[in-house]
Amino acid sequence: MLMIDEVKIGFEIHEQLATRTKLFCKCSTDYRNAEPNTNVCEICTGQPGAKPMAVNKEALEAAITIALMLGCEIKREVIFLRKHYDYPDLPNGYQRTSTPIGVNGELAGVRIWEVHLEEDPGKYDPITGRVDYNRCGVPLIEIVTAPDIKSPEQAREFLKELVKIFDYSNKTRKEGGTMRVDVNISIANQARVEIKNINSIKGVYKALKYEIMRQKNLLKRGIKIRRETRAFIEEQMITKPMRLKEYAEDYRYIPDPDVLPIKITDEMLEKIKRNLPETPMEKEKKLMEKYGLPKEVARVIASEYELAKVYEEVARHVDAKFAAYWIKDELKRVLEYNDLTFAQSGIKIEHLIELLKMIKNEEITVKVGKKIIEMMIGNSKSPREIAKEMGLLNVISDEETVKKVVLEVINENKKAVQDYLSGKKEAINYLVGQVMKKTKGRVKPQIVIKYLNKFLNT
Numbered sequence: 001m002l003m004i005d006e007v008k009i010g011f012e013i014h015e016q017l018a019t020r021t022k023l024f025c026k027c028s029t030d031y032r033n034a035e036p037n038t039n040v041c042e043i044c045t046g047q048p049g050a051k052p053m054a055v056n057k058e059a060l061e062a063a064i065t066i067a068l069m070l071g072c073e074i075k076r077e078v079i080f081l082r083k084h085y086d087y088p089d090l091p092n093g094y095q096r097t098s099t100p101i102g103v104n105g106e107l108a109g110v111r112i113w114e115v116h117l118e119e120d121p122g123k124y125d126p127i128t129g130r131v132d133y134n135r136c137g138v139p140l141i142e143i144v145t146a147p148d149i150k151s152p153e154q155a156r157e158f159l160k161e162l163v164k165i166f167d168y169s170n171k172t173r174k175e176g177g178t179m180r181v182d183v184n185i186s187i188a189n190q191a192r193v194e195i196k197n198i199n200s201i202k203g204v205y206k207a208l209k210y211e212i213m214r215q216k217n218l219l220k221r222g223i224k225i226r227r228e229t230r231a232f233i234e235e236q237m238i239t240k241p242m243r244l245k246e247y248a249e250d251y252r253y254i255p256d257p258d259v260l261p262i263k264i265t266d267e268m269l270e271k272i273k274r275n276l277p278e279t280p281m282e283k284e285k286k287l288m289e290k291y292g293l294p295k296e297v298a299r300v301i302a303s304e305y306e307l308a309k310v311y312e313e314v315a316r317h318v319d320a321k322f323a324a325y326w327i328k329d330e331l332k333r334v335l336e337y338n339d340l341t342f343a344q345s346g347i348k349i350e351h352l353i354e355l356l357k358m359i360k361n362e363e364i365t366v367k368v369g370k371k372i373i374e375m376m377i378g379n380s381k382s383p384r385e386i387a388k389e390m391g392l393l394n395v396i397s398d399e400e401t402v403k404k405v406v407l408e409v410i411n412e413n414k415k416a417v418q419d420y421l422s423g424k425k426e427a428i429n430y431l432v433g434q435v436m437k438k439t440k441g442r443v444k445p446q447i448v449i450k451y452l453n454k455f456l457n458t
């Protein structure tokens with residue numbers, strides 16, 4: 001009997017490092033707006049006789065930093081290997097990839113086997129047959145995990161945690177969309193299938209969902225899984241066979257005689273350790289201890305480096321717990337709705353502080369605050385200016401005015417009033433909503449409910 005619920009998933013994750021220059025030459029890593037094949041030199045296009053320069057130290061330090069943040073031991077001697085394969089995106093016919101820089105780390109319960117440094121290939125378009133080498137030679141960090149992941153959901157959580165580490169390390173590219181994931185998956189100890197080059201967390205999740213279903217269906221029909229490499233077709237959300245899986249020996253790894261072995265000295269390692277960035281987990285713990293935040297609140301705030309930094313600044317000016325809940329519930333809601341990070345939102349810290357102070361001082365109601373925060377995305381105006389322009393600035397505290405509006409609403413909404421009086425107590429929410437509408441949310445709901453109850457129950 002096959003244990004078809006026994007799923008094992010492992011990753012090989014590639015992410016571009018935010019260095020100024022490529023791994024073995026002085027070409028820029030900022031190729032995004034360059035014409036094809038203009039951000040190149042004889043080294044990164046593999047011209048005959050061109051030799052690589054010494055390995056980019058900035059890239060090496062970035063890889064060590066991330067490896068340390070993943071709890072790895074650092075190898076003190078690293079060499080570069082040539083990994084051979086034939087594809088038009090690879091001008092040399094081999095990719096330079098390092099021996100492990102870090103080993104035996106751990107993240108979110110998943111063992112990190114190895115951390116490597118390697119060079120990005122160029123871009124090949126099989127439809128037009130064109131190759132663009134602008135990207136060729138950009139340093140990549142490669143992270144290899146053990147097959148410790150048991151479900152697509154866990155895979156998604158793990159990758160989110162890893163992206164947080166990248167974010168906190170400040171050593172990877174911030175533009176996004178540069179992560180590429182190769183997924184290994186086996187079911188019931190059958191052959192391992194690799195899905196290549198998935199470029200989003202959502203893509204990984206969908207590919208795994210599909211692949212588990214596909215393999216289980218084969219196993220149920222008594223068909224063996226073959227070892228192969230598949231491609232994920234994002235538009236159709238399926239995987240397709242690419243080639244039968246190559247084995248390590250197919251790559252004919254050999255040490256690259258043109259690149260000197262690298263010694264990682266005590267001095268270099270100590271310096272990196274001294275400047276090691278906080279991890280997201282450490283930040284979360286700090287937020288809990290320093291500001292007395294519950295774990296789930298601290299977790300949301302620590303989920304983005306920039307957001308945590310903003311929070312700590314805001315907490316110097318506004319009640320720390322009040323600010324934490326606003327950031328977790330409202331700011332995060334608006335960011336997620338717009339699919340932005342805080343860094344991308346264009347919201348200024350001083351504007352956020354001003355908004356929170358206005359709510360705290362009851363210059364505006366909570367409801368108005370929620371509306372204004374939605375309008376702060378990419379807005380150069382301050383919350384006070386926004387509130388003023390929209391006539392939302394003054395909280396209606398004069399109870400005579402509130403009474404008057406409540407009576408109006410009662411007169412204009414006979415049906416809801418009838419419902420309420422005949423026992424449908426939730427009809428009161430509709431009436432509260434109508435009062436809010438008339439007052440643009442400038443009145444506290446507690447006062448509205450007080451008068452509604454008073455008038456409806458007499």
Ligand code: ZN
Pocket residue numbers: 022025026027039040041042043044045137
């Ligand atoms: Zn170059």
Ligand code: MN
Pocket residue numbers: 012014118142
């Ligand atoms: Mn690789």
